[in-house]
Amino acid sequence: MKRLFTIVSLLSLSFWLANSISYAQPNYGKLPPIHVDGNQLRDQAGNKVVLHGIMDTPSPWFNNNRWGTSATDANVSNCVTYFNRLFKAETDSTQGAYCNLFRLHLDPCWTNDNNVKMAGFTQSGGKTYDPLGQEVSGEANVYHYSGARLTKYLKTLYWRIAQQSLRNGMYVIMRPPGVCPGNIRVGTYYQDFLIDVWDRVTKNDSILKYYGHIGIELANEPVNIQNASGNTNDDKRMHDFFQPIVDKIRANGFKGIIWIPGGIWQQEYRPYAKYPITDPLNNIGYAVHDYPGWYSLSDNSYNVESGKNAFGRSIPMIRTNPIVITEIDWSPEKEGTGHYNESGQWVTSNYGTWATATTSKWGKAFKQVKDFYGNVSMTLSGSHCYFDWDTYKNSSYKTVTPAFSKAMEANGLDPMDACGKACFEWYADYAKENYPSFERYQFIEYPEDPFERSNDWFDPYIFNPITDASVSNTAKHASAMSTLTFLQNGCQGWRFNNVEGIDLSKYQYLKITFAKAAQKNTFIRVYDNQNNVNFFEHYYKLNVGLLKECSIDLHDMVDENGEKIDPAHIRLVCINSAGSTQTLYLKSVTLEGSVADGIATLNKDDETNESNATYYSPNGFKLDGPQKGINIIRYKNGKTKKIYNK
Numbered sequence: 001m002k003r004l005f006t007i008v009s010l011l012s013l014s015f016w017l018a019n020s021i022s023y024a025q026p027n028y029g030k031l032p033p034i035h036v037d038g039n040q041l042r043d044q045a046g047n048k049v050v051l052h053g054i055m056d057t058p059s060p061w062f063n064n065n066r067w068g069t070s071a072t073d074a075n076v077s078n079c080v081t082y083f084n085r086l087f088k089a090e091t092d093s094t095q096g097a098y099c100n101l102f103r104l105h106l107d108p109c110w111t112n113d114n115n116v117k118m119a120g121f122t123q124s125g126g127k128t129y130d131p132l133g134q135e136v137s138g139e140a141n142v143y144h145y146s147g148a149r150l151t152k153y154l155k156t157l158y159w160r161i162a163q164q165s166l167r168n169g170m171y172v173i174m175r176p177p178g179v180c181p182g183n184i185r186v187g188t189y190y191q192d193f194l195i196d197v198w199d200r201v202t203k204n205d206s207i208l209k210y211y212g213h214i215g216i217e218l219a220n221e222p223v224n225i226q227n228a229s230g231n232t233n234d235d236k237r238m239h240d241f242f243q244p245i246v247d248k249i250r251a252n253g254f255k256g257i258i259w260i261p262g263g264i265w266q267q268e269y270r271p272y273a274k275y276p277i278t279d280p281l282n283n284i285g286y287a288v289h290d291y292p293g294w295y296s297l298s299d300n301s302y303n304v305e306s307g308k309n310a311f312g313r314s315i316p317m318i319r320t321n322p323i324v325i326t327e328i329d330w331s332p333e334k335e336g337t338g339h340y341n342e343s344g345q346w347v348t349s350n351y352g353t354w355a356t357a358t359t360s361k362w363g364k365a366f367k368q369v370k371d372f373y374g375n376v377s378m379t380l381s382g383s384h385c386y387f388d389w390d391t392y393k394n395s396s397y398k399t400v401t402p403a404f405s406k407a408m409e410a411n412g413l414d415p416m417d418a419c420g421k422a423c424f425e426w427y428a429d430y431a432k433e434n435y436p437s438f439e440r441y442q443f444i445e446y447p448e449d450p451f452e453r454s455n456d457w458f459d460p461y462i463f464n465p466i467t468d469a470s471v472s473n474t475a476k477h478a479s480a481m482s483t484l485t486f487l488q489n490g491c492q493g494w495r496f497n498n499v500e501g502i503d504l505s506k507y508q509y510l511k512i513t514f515a516k517a518a519q520k521n522t523f524i525r526v527y528d529n530q531n532n533v534n535f536f537e538h539y540y541k542l543n544v545g546l547l548k549e550c551s552i553d554l555h556d557m558v559d560e561n562g563e564k565i566d567p568a569h570i571r572l573v574c575i576n577s578a579g580s581t582q583t584l585y586l587k588s589v590t591l592e593g594s595v596a597d598g599i600a601t602l603n604k605d606d607e608t609n610e611s612n613a614t615y616y617s618p619n620g621f622k623l624d625g626p627q628k629g630i631n632i633i634r635y636k637n638g639k640t641k642k643i644y645n646k
Helices: 009-023 073-090 147-167 189-201 205-209 237-251 270-274 304-314 359-373 389-394 405-410 419-430
Strands: 034-037 040-043 052-056 101-105 122-124 127-129 171-175 183-185 214-217 224-226 258-261 284-289 323-327 376-380 484-488 494-497 507-514 522-528 536-542 549-553 570-576 586-594 614-616 629-634 640-645
Touching (some): 052 073, 101 147, 101 376, 147 171, 147 189, 171 323, 189 237, 224 237, 237 258, 237 270, 304 359, 359 419
Parallel strands (some): 052 101, 052 376, 171 214, 183 224, 258 284, 284 323
Antiparallel strands (some): 034 040, 122 127, 494 570, 507 549, 522 536, 522 570, 614 629, 629 640
């Protein structure tokens, strides 16, 4: 499905002002910069982008001592070389590997210094307690965090690893050192720790320069997020914890994508719907984790509709922002011991992943949920979950094969039932669409709209229907001929249908007036519903909070082939998609400006004269004249064509 439409110059100006940062950034090698556009990622050419890859961490323990046994200066170069080999394997499309995203853990083995002791911590009986009085251990313990070491190794190690990732065609998302302790509280040490981490990272010249290629995931697996009083029932607590971190990052001048984590090991995001994170650049997404047993899906329960509903309930901003699953893995059960997962549940042994499940049951359902939403990127929770390192190394770094395949085949199992081979196949298929490119231009595309299907699985407090009794349920028509009525559509807003007897093609403009100023993150949505095959659609985001009205030129809408859309076939939906309880107040919708029959009396010599034609950008905005790249021309006689100017 491909869609395109034009809106008046005021809206066009607000759109480009809001998104201009996306087009002024440098490229890195083969990778065009990407940014957030509504609930999608896009590159600078307007291509929809959905990323797929792996995460990993430069740790001797997690890397099985393959580059050394200690995080010291002497091993930095070996570590960088090791990761470069990983990236070459994970992007070797000649052998079926198609990763284009890498989540880089700024591992605390490089940032800890035993000579540094953070204030407020105590030690007793061989245990460490944080300033909140809770016991902390392992990577959740930041007692010895050294900001100076982070600054040092950001230059000598982390950025060099990121460079290798980018050079191999993989975007980077950085996560902070370690994992969150069980409780993190607004205004206390862990919030200060994260502010310091991202303050240092976003002062790095390379990070600032390549902001279209480097993203930031603010924290890893918060469990219980508390307000300043220690309350976990305050819906504003998540906003109050992460908003100051976002503010610090933007104050430093970093313009890249910021990925916001949720609670309960990155499963819970509903409080953001009431108190959303705000960003002056509108360049944020949400970082989610997903393992078997979460979101109503497991090998014992893999109903796709249940999975869709649970995922949509837990992460309601999937309709307004892109999502990235930064941890996920699975492999079948294997006889042996097991472990307890983050929720305290016993998980049986498997073939080398954190979670136990099969692709044929849980994995198949997960993929259908992911594809249903259409804006969900993902990274497997380790390189070892994607490809077989030992086979790669033993072949002198030449042979790339899916993880777990040999062991599963030896036990008579289909390797496709583990995440390694499954993601080899999935990523190869995904690489054929929604990928970044300097040359390719893909018109704005959206999957089947899940929010058009039903509203019964949305929490009612998240997206409220109209509540202002003073707003009429009938939108006034400009003339006395008839009226345009609109249908209230629950959380989605208002849908307008041309009533029988009204010929929209006889009018020039559809004017929308709001009783109150349009809120930020409001969408005007226009689409052609002539039939299910010929489906034209476009979302237009209003970023100007003071805007009270807008007009859509009914005769300036063209499809991906430059053909004019028949106004009689359009429907309009006005969506309040800020993800909060605020309501978009509609005052009226009117049809204005009768269309004259002047085209029939045009001088034939002027009909196809390009000097008298109107030019549009590929995404439908009227231009003053031809521009470099793709142009759509509409001649005086109404015909259109697409041209390319060098």
